[in-house]
Amino acid sequence: LKISYDFKEHLIPIDSILYIQSSKRVCEIITDDKIYRCYKKLSDFPKELPEYFARCHQSYIVNANYIASYQSGQFTLTNGAIIPISDSYAKDAKNLYLMNFGG
Template identity: 35%
Template sequence: MINCLILDDEPNAVKLLEDHILKVPFLVLKQKCYDAFEAIAYLKQEQVDLIFMDINMPQMSGLELAAQLPKNQCIIFTTAYSSYALEGYEYNAIDYLLKPITFKRFIHAIEKVRNYVLVDRKIVTDTSKERHSDHYIFVKSGKQYIKLDYQCILYFEAQKEYVTVVSTDRQILVYKRMKQLEAELPDFFIRIHNSFIVNIKHLDRIVDNQAVIGQTKIPISNSYRDQFLSLIAKHIL
C-alpha cells in the first residue's frame, strides 16, 4: 500500500485527486489539506509515502514547503501553470501533473511512484535489519555522527520536526520523524505518547498514567496505553 496526502487550496482539485486515488487499489488517502500549514501540522505527527502538492498556494507555496521536507519525501507536484515544471523537478519531485489531471496521466505518475517507493522500502527494511543486529547506532547531529549504545538510550522526545535523544550521559538533538524512528528501533523501545518513545529496559515504575525513568516522569497517552500495558502485563509476577 502507498499512503497519500493531498495538499491543494482548491476544493475541486482535491476532489478530482481523491476520485483518482479511490480508483487505484494500492493507494490509501490518509489526509486532505487545504494549506501548507495544515499539512505541516499533520506531517509532524504522521508519515506518508506520497504527497500530491499544489505549487501555487497563498501564504506558503508548494515549492517553499517542499524545501522544508526530507529529501527522500515522495512528491508529485500539481499546478495549472506549466512554467513551474522545471523548478518543481529541482526538489526531486517524482512527477509534475498539469491541471486538469486526467486519470491516464495520473496512473502514469503513480507507476513511477510505485517503483520508487518499493525500492525505498526495501532499502529501509534492509537497513533496519542491519541496525537491529548491532548493539549501537550512529546519531547524526549537525556535522557529527555520534555513536550510542542502545542500552544507554533512555528515551526519545519529539521537539517539533526534531527529536531529542536522551541517554544516560547526554542529550542530542537530531532531525528525524518519530514514526520513522519507531519503525527503525529494536523491540525494547516502545512508543507511549505522540512525543515519547521509551527504552523499556530503563523503565523504573508506572504511576497512574506516567512511566518513570529515573527522576523523569513521561506521560502515557490513551492512544498508546493499551499496547504499552499489554507489553508490561507479560512481565507482571
C-alpha cells in the same frame, strides 16, 4: 543507533538510551549521561530499535529496561524522569510494562 546533527555523525549505544522525545522537528535522544539531538521523525525510530522500545505518547518512545514504575497516564524511569502516556498509546504501553515486569 546512528544519527546526524550539526554536520556530525553520532553512534549511540542502543542500551544506553532511556527515551526519545520529539519537540517540533527535533528529536532528543536521552541517554544515561548525554542528550543527543537530530532532525528526524519520531515515527522513523521504531524500525531501528529493538522491541523493548515502545511509543507511549505522540512525542515519546521509551526503553522498557529503564522503567521503574507504571501508573495510569505515566511511566517513571530509573533516573526519575516522568514520561507521559497518552490515551491512544495506553494499551501498548501497559502491555510493554506487563511483558517486561509481569505487572
